[in-house]
Amino acid sequence: MHSDGAGEIAIRQMRQNGAPYSFWESQVGIWTYPNGHSYLGDYHDDAKLVAALKDPVFREYIAALERKKGKAEAKRVLEVRRWNSNIYPNVSLMSQFQQLRVVYPIAVNRTVVHSYSFRLKGAPDQMFRNTISFANIVNGTGSLVLTDDLEIYNRLEMGMSSEGSEWLQIGRGYQSDVGDAHGGRRGKNSTSEVYIRNMLDAWLGLMTKGHAAPVRAAS
Amino acid sequence: MLVARHRAALRVSETLDLNRCERFLQHEARLLDDGKFDDWLALFTPDGSYWVPSEPDQDNPHDTVSLIYDDRRLLETRVRRLASPRIYSQEPRSRTSRIVSNVSIEDGDNNACTVRSKLLMVEYRRGGQRLFAGTAFHRLVQADGLILIASKRVNLLNCDAPLDGIVVPF
Numbered sequence: 451m452h453s454d455g456a457g458e459i460a461i462r463q464m465r466q467n468g469a470p471y472s473f474w475e476s477q478v479g480i481w482t483y484p485n486g487h488s489y490l491g492d493y494h495d496d497a498k499l500v501a502a503l504k505d506p507v508f509r510e511y512i513a514a515l516e517r518k519k520g521k522a523e524a525k526r527v528l529e530v531r532r533w534n535s536n537i538y539p540n541v542s543l544m545s546q547f548q549q550l551r552v553v554y555p556i557a558v559n560r561t562v563v564h565s566y567s568f569r570l571k572g573a574p575d576q577m578f579r580n581t582i583s584f585a586n587i588v589n590g591t592g593s594l595v596l597t598d599d600l601e602i603y604n605r606l607e608m609g610m611s612s613e614g615s616e617w618l619q620i621g622r623g624y625q626s627d628v629g630d631a632h633g634g635r636r637g638k639n640s641t642s643e644v645y646i647r648n649m650l651d652a653w654l655g656l657m658t659k660g661h662a663a664p665v666r667a668a669s
Numbered sequence: 670m671l672v673a674r675h676r677a678a679l680r681v682s683e684t685l686d687l688n689r690c691e692r693f694l695q696h697e698a699r700l701l702d703d704g705k706f707d708d709w710l711a712l713f714t715p716d717g718s719y720w721v722p723s724e725p726d727q728d729n730p731h732d733t734v735s736l737i738y739d740d741r742r743l744l745e746t747r748v749r750r751l752a753s754p755r756i757y758s759q760e761p762r763s764r765t766s767r768i769v770s771n772v773s774i775e776d777g778d779n780n781a782c783t784v785r786s787k788l789l790m791v792e793y794r795r796g797g798q799r800l801f802a803g804t805a806f807h808r809l810v811q812a813d814g815l816i817l818i819a820s821k822r823v824n825l826l827n828c829d830a831p832l833d834g835i836v837v838p839f
Contacts (some may be wrong), residue, residue, distance in 0.1 A: 461742070461743075461746070464746075562831040565734070567734060578732070579731050579732070582730075582731060582732065582733065582734055583738075585734045586730075586734055586735050586737070586738050587743070589734070590723070590734065590735060590736050590737060591723075591736045591737075591832045591833075591834060591835050592721060592736045592737035592834070592835035592836070593737070594743075594746060594747060594750060596834065597758040597834035597835070597836050598756065598757045598758050600758065600833060600834040601757045601758040601760075601834065602757065604833075605757075
């Protein structure tokens, strides 16, 4: 099948998205921090990533990074393998793909997301092209991944505008979340809704300027 | 088997003139409106591409993000997905109605040419109707009497506006 290389990262990404439920339950973590921030721990096998260690483009990038920062610092940088870093209330970073997203709430039924792709100084040109391909397939308006996501967002909106249910259930993982040394709580696995509870907790704090009944224990 | 009928209708020696190109584009539009995406895919060359830029006058699909940029492999993936019962964004399915007009041949010879056309597509889905307008550029090639799409670029009028998902191809 003909490929000009544009689909390479996209195919990898779609395969990864299709990982079985047990994978998300057992190999992926989610961490939350005070003030609503959180990140989803990397679940990628390096061999499947754009940052695949054996990929010649990525090897070239590592070499350039080592020349600039030294081996130890390069290693430290490369070992930060987070998927999504979410900065409350509306910024999301996908550092592995040099991408920043900003979520703009326009109205209760209208949200616009801006995606920014970054070119790394001194990195091989192909790395940026991979970043673009990733954005095309994951964030593009016509992407194979995002279109189904948008459909689900729209359905959630329809559900919330109905009078069928007064409360949203966001308790998944509640009983198995654990505290961590940074003052946050960590989901036992990535399917915990701890990060949603954490965001609402921060929101409540801002809305009440700290006068609300303490709910952090419940987050 | 629209493809086969299309093949039978052509004479090997025919040149790629405006009339044939226009009929070809209308045939393509009809396949898409009818949801015959496999037949649509069959109109592309084995190394064909489908591109919807995100910026007016976008120079290339590699250095700037696009609404859609599919090489042949991604295009096959897209079409396979359109046939999947688990494509939530097409549950319910869209209905589309498109008009292809103002067709002109920009450059080319008897066996390959670039065709420019205007496209209007109305999409109806789950109570909402959307209107897309744009200019399409088809690079058409002729092989064994068959016209095939080597590349297709669709410049949407509102390509840089916030848009809800685009699932049905233009």
